[in-house]
Amino acid sequence: MDRYSDYCAVFDTGRETVPVFAAFGQWAGEVDNSDAIATPIDIRERVNGGRWMAATSPTAREV
Template sequence: METTRCALDGWIEAIPAPGPHGTVTFDLVVRPPDADSLLDDAPDTIISCTSDSPPITHKLLNATDPGALVRATGTMIQPQTPGENAHLTIEALEILDGLEPKPRAGRYGNYYALFDFDAGTDAVSVFTAGGRWVGLADNVHALTALIDIDQRVNGGDA
């Protein structure tokens, strides 16, 4: 497995998702430095990224929005199968040009709620702090009911 230390500038494609044990995952859209010389329909490169650094996880979940331009520094692992995304384990993250962040993640005890304001819906994705998917609340007011149900059914595993 080939690894490379690198720093990449790119855009966060979608809302970063919390993972197990305090990690965060997201896709980074990267264009080559000579992008102006490429055809207009040339595909962008998608890099799958993760980090287990608490400050980076906090920054991605609370201070960035999709479309934010960032510089991600870490270790790149090339995919073993052609056509799969390369993977970058991030050790440092710098926001180069962030869009005005919206409050889009909240912690409710051992649960995280992710708000997707750009999707034109009031739905809220809910995960345990351990990264297990709990469900989709219809709106902010339905969060408590969804969390209560999960605690009764699953013991609120975090």
């Protein structure tokens, strides 16, 4: 698993795709290879207006 700022990507040799999650577990997307990890992160940031709220965090704050 690798961390990209507020996101995590899970690399597994048994899978052909790479799932991407926000750090608090919200699904961000799935990509075919590690070079495309920025795509679901960019889409999620645009959909949320460039901010995300960690609703599951007891210290939720906007980033």
